[in-house]
Amino acid sequence: MYLRNKRQLLAFVIIVFLTFGWIIPVRAGVPTEQLKEKIDAIRKILDDPSLKDMKPARMEFIMNVIESMVDWPEATRRALGVHWKKRTPQEREEFIALFKDLLKKTYSDKMDLHTGEEIVFDSEKIDEDYAVVKAKIINKKKGTDIAVDFRTLKEGDKWLTYDISVEGISVLNNYRVQFDEIIVSSSYEELVKKMKNKQGIGSPASPKTSKESK
Amino acid sequence: MKRITFLLSVLAVFAVLSHDRAALAQPWAGINQEDRSSEYAEETAHVADPLKSFNRAMFQFNDKLYYYVLKPVAKGYKAVFPEPVRVSVRNALSNARMPVRVVNCVLQGKFCHTANELARFAVNTTFGIAGLFDPAKSYLKIEKHDEDFGQTLGFYGMKEIIPITWPILGPSNVRDTIGLAGDTFTDPVLYVEPIVTSGIATLNVLNETSLTLGDYEKFKESAIDPYISLREAYSQYRRNQIKE
Numbered sequence: 329m330y331l332r333n334k335r336q337l338l339a340f341v342i343i344v345f346l347t348f349g350w351i352i353p354v355r356a357g358v359p360t361e362q363l364k365e366k367i368d369a370i371r372k373i374l375d376d377p378s379l380k381d382m383k384p385a386r387m388e389f390i391m392n393v394i395e396s397m398v399d400w401p402e403a404t405r406r407a408l409g410v411h412w413k414k415r416t417p418q419e420r421e422e423f424i425a426l427f428k429d430l431l432k433k434t435y436s437d438k439m440d441l442h443t444g445e446e447i448v449f450d451s452e453k454i455d456e457d458y459a460v461v462k463a464k465i466i467n468k469k470k471g472t473d474i475a476v477d478f479r480t481l482k483e484g485d486k487w488l489t490y491d492i493s494v495e496g497i498s499v500l501n502n503y504r505v506q507f508d509e510i511i512v513s514s515s516y517e518e519l520v521k522k523m524k525n526k527q528g529i530g531s532p533a534s535p536k537t538s539k540e541s542k
Numbered sequence: 543m544k545r546i547t548f549l550l551s552v553l554a555v556f557a558v559l560s561h562d563r564a565a566l567a568q569p570w571a572g573i574n575q576e577d578r579s580s581e582y583a584e585e586t587a588h589v590a591d592p593l594k595s596f597n598r599a600m601f602q603f604n605d606k607l608y609y610y611v612l613k614p615v616a617k618g619y620k621a622v623f624p625e626p627v628r629v630s631v632r633n634a635l636s637n638a639r640m641p642v643r644v645v646n647c648v649l650q651g652k653f654c655h656t657a658n659e660l661a662r663f664a665v666n667t668t669f670g671i672a673g674l675f676d677p678a679k680s681y682l683k684i685e686k687h688d689e690d691f692g693q694t695l696g697f698y699g700m701k702e703i704i705p706i707t708w709p710i711l712g713p714s715n716v717r718d719t720i721g722l723a724g725d726t727f728t729d730p731v732l733y734v735e736p737i738v739t740s741g742i743a744t745l746n747v748l749n750e751t752s753l754t755l756g757d758y759e760k761f762k763e764s765a766i767d768p769y770i771s772l773r774e775a776y777s778q779y780r781r782n783q784i785k786e
Binding site: 337409452469496504506510519 | 548551583586587589625626629652760762763765766767770774775778779781782783785
């Protein structure tokens with residue numbers, strides 16, 4: 329008699345839980361978790377006051393995190409668009425490295441400008457091996473929020489980013505049009521030259537950039 | 543006993559299945575097919591820009607204007623007025639543009655925005671002291687929906703046609719230029735004395751620049767060809783705004 333009641337109670341609890349379980353909000357999925365991990369790592373370094381004087385080391389750490397987050401061959405292939413086909417394997421390797429350097433430098437600098445802002449992850453959508461993670465960068469002081477989408481691709485058990493959209497502006501598409509323009513109006517070699525020139529300009533630890541924040 | 547177990551298992555399976563479906567029922571559209579397709583490899587990224595030499599010249603002009611005029615003045619302005627003040631100015635100017643937003647909301651048939659906008663305007667004008675603060679957003683969580691005539695035109699299917707870069711105003715296109723002209727009929731700022739209008743316009747540019755110092759420089763650093771980058775960024779941004 330006693331056992332039966334306990335079992336019935338258990339059955340009842342299970343039925344209720346399972347039937348209404350769908351109302352419980354879904355936990356963040358794997359792509360979001362992985363992204364969060366990387367971004368949190370960067371934020372920790374940026375927000376740590378004791379590391380403020382170690383700019384070059386900080387920048388390097390951030391650049392390494394960014395490097396591990398992105399699917400570089402995929403991003404570069406898409407960025408070169410129709411021009412990727414004609415490139416030799418060596419040219420492709422070279423361009424992937426150049427593109428990587430450009431983006432790492434650009435985005436590690438951008439991270440610095442954003443201290444004091446908060447990034448909040450909204451939702452994600454997974455479609456087999458593609459996932460889009462939607463987030464917002466919130467600046468409470470200025471009262472602004474900026475929508476950021478991360479487009480990711482699954483490689484093994486890692487979700488790597490190949491594009492970021494800020495307020496609907498796809499970074500990848502932006503470079504794609506720039507690269508196309510330069511290749512069509514001059515040449516691929518000219519583009520490579522310009523990319524190499526850029527590497528020499530604006531070092532990551534430039535004091536000017538940190539003064540511009542705020 | 544066996545029947546209960548069976549019923550439980552059926553319910554469990556059912557619940558798990560509906561759980562998955564609910565999880566996937568996101569409010570926004572799925573992943574763009576473009577991501578999967580080989581479009582990137584096949585389609586050209588070329589954008590028609592017949593006025594390119596003019597546009598590039600204007601871009602250069604605006605670039606010089608920023609570094610030699612706008613930035614130094616904005617820095618001085620920033621040194622005098624603390625950030626909260628400048629954010630308030632931004633709110634007040636934005637509040638004053640409410641008619642532009644509302645008219646264009648209505649033209650696009652987005653009535654829910656209209657009600658929100660009126661509510662925001664009422665709250666901000668009264669409790670926000672003529673719009674200097676934005677309690678509607680912070681306390682009532684009513685988001686501002688940015689609409690203008692250029693977006694209305696886009697909503698009804700008008701394409702950009704060709705990009706145009708204007709001196710001072712910056713990147714635009716044929717549609718948005720017509721849009722700007724249209725906005726002059728609904729923007730209350732233009733119904734005051736011309737000298738006040740230009741004063742407010744200048745203040746707006748100065749204020750915004752002071753709040754975003756460093757952004758343009760960063761942007762230029764990220765681009766191989768800043769003119770193209772800006773042109774495309776503007777175009778995509780507008781397309782996104784129209785879609786919303």
